[in-house]
Amino acid sequence: MDDKTDDPIMISALEHWSYCPRQCALIHVEQTFDENLYTLRGQAVHKRVDEPESEIVDGVRVERAVPLWSKQLGLIGRADVVEFHGEVPYPVEYKHGPRREQEHDELQLCAQAICLEEMTGKPVPRGAIYHHSSRRRREVIFTAELRDQVAEVVTQVRAMLVAKILPPPVNDARCRHCSLIEACMPSVIGEQQRAAAVVRTLFVVTEPS
Numbered sequence: 665m666d667d668k669t670d671d672p673i674m675i676s677a678l679e680h681w682s683y684c685p686r687q688c689a690l691i692h693v694e695q696t697f698d699e700n701l702y703t704l705r706g707q708a709v710h711k712r713v714d715e716p717e718s719e720i721v722d723g724v725r726v727e728r729a730v731p732l733w734s735k736q737l738g739l740i741g742r743a744d745v746v747e748f749h750g751e752v753p754y755p756v757e758y759k760h761g762p763r764r765e766q767e768h769d770e771l772q773l774c775a776q777a778i779c780l781e782e783m784t785g786k787p788v789p790r791g792a793i794y795h796h797s798s799r800r801r802r803e804v805i806f807t808a809e810l811r812d813q814v815a816e817v818v819t820q821v822r823a824m825l826v827a828k829i830l831p832p833p834v835n836d837a838r839c840r841h842c843s844l845i846e847a848c849m850p851s852v853i854g855e856q857q858r859a860a861a862v863v864r865t866l867f868v869v870t871e872p873s
Contacts, residue, residue, distance in 0.1 A: 670738065671738075671825070672733070672738050672739060672740040673737075673738055673739055673740070673818060673821055673822060673825070674692065674739075674740060674741055675732065675739050675740070675741030675742075675772060675775045675776060675779070676741060676772065677691070677692050677821050678768075678771050678772055678775050678814065678817050678818065678821060679768045679769065679771060679772040680692070680768075681817055681820060681821050681824070682767055682768035682771050682817060683768045683838065684834055684838055684842070685820075685824065685831040686830065686831045686832065686833050686834065686848060686850075687842060687844055687848070688821065688824065689824055689829070689830045689831055690830070690844050690847060690848060691844070692821075692825060693824070693825060693828050693830065694830070694847075696844060696847045715728065715729055716728060716729045716730075717729070724747050724748065724749060725747070725748040726745060726746075726747050726748075727745070727746045727747075727748070728744065728745055729742055729743075729744070730742060730743040730745075730746045732776055732779035732780065732783070733779055733782075733783065734775075734778055734779040734782045734783075735782065736778075736782060737775075737778060737779075737814070737815065737818050738818070738822070739775060739778075739779055739818065741775070741776070741779070743755045743756075743757070743776045743780070744756060744757050744758045745757075745758070745794075746780065751784075751786055752786055752787070752788065752789075753777075753780040753781075753784055753786060753788050754788070754790065754791055754792070755773055755776040755777055755780060755788070755791040755792075756791060756792045756793070756794055756801070757769065757772060757773045757776070757791070757792075757793050757794070758793075758794050758796060759793055759794065759795050759796065760796050760797065769793050770793075770804050770810060771810070771813060771814055771817060773791050773792075773793060773804050773806075774791075774804070774806045774810045774811060774813075774814050775814050775818075776791065777791055777806050778806075778811065778814060788806065789805065789806060790803055790804060790805050790806060791803070791804055791806070792804065833848055833849070833850035834850065835850040
């Protein structure tokens with residue numbers, strides 16, 4: 665990495681970017697953060713895993729609130745839980761909602777695995793997302809495609825942080841659950857963009873056939 669892009673990126677930024685690039689920029693460029701029901705639920709779920717702790721459960725060493733880093737990708741962050749099955753790390757990320765497949769959750773977990781591989785020198789082929797509402801785990805396999813996607817998103821986030829550009833709002837179903845909806849104003853800005861696009865088309869001159 666060159667001198668302009670050597671600042672480490674928070675692993676959480678990858679999840680934010682995958683969910684919504686504008687949300688990522690508001691949090692990591694504008695330093696904007698608001699609470700809503702979903703963030704409060706998330707904090708409650710993470711309360712137990714926010715304090716460093718080590719224990720043995722059914723013969724498996726369980727570490728909580730584990731600091732993570734990767735010099736190769738320039739990432740820093742923290743894993744909610746890392747289980748050690750023998751010497752093999754197995755990251756577990758806690759989410760407050762029901763069991764569901766979410767690409768941004770898988771990116772975050774895979775980034776944690778890449779950090780653990782670099783830190784421990786051990787392969788980390790899989791991990792799990794624990795969905796608190798359903799009390800169920802969903803195992804994630806860290807495929808080559810998912811790892812490549814992590815590297816690609818790191819590049820995109822780094823470019824956004826360097827440029828300090830706020831992407832346009834998505835203005836779709838994701839916005840209803842976003843704690844930054846008031847700061848983002850997706851419907852207002854989205855309507856302005858659509859209106860501007862309509863105005864531009866009114867003044868397009870076409871050549872007669």
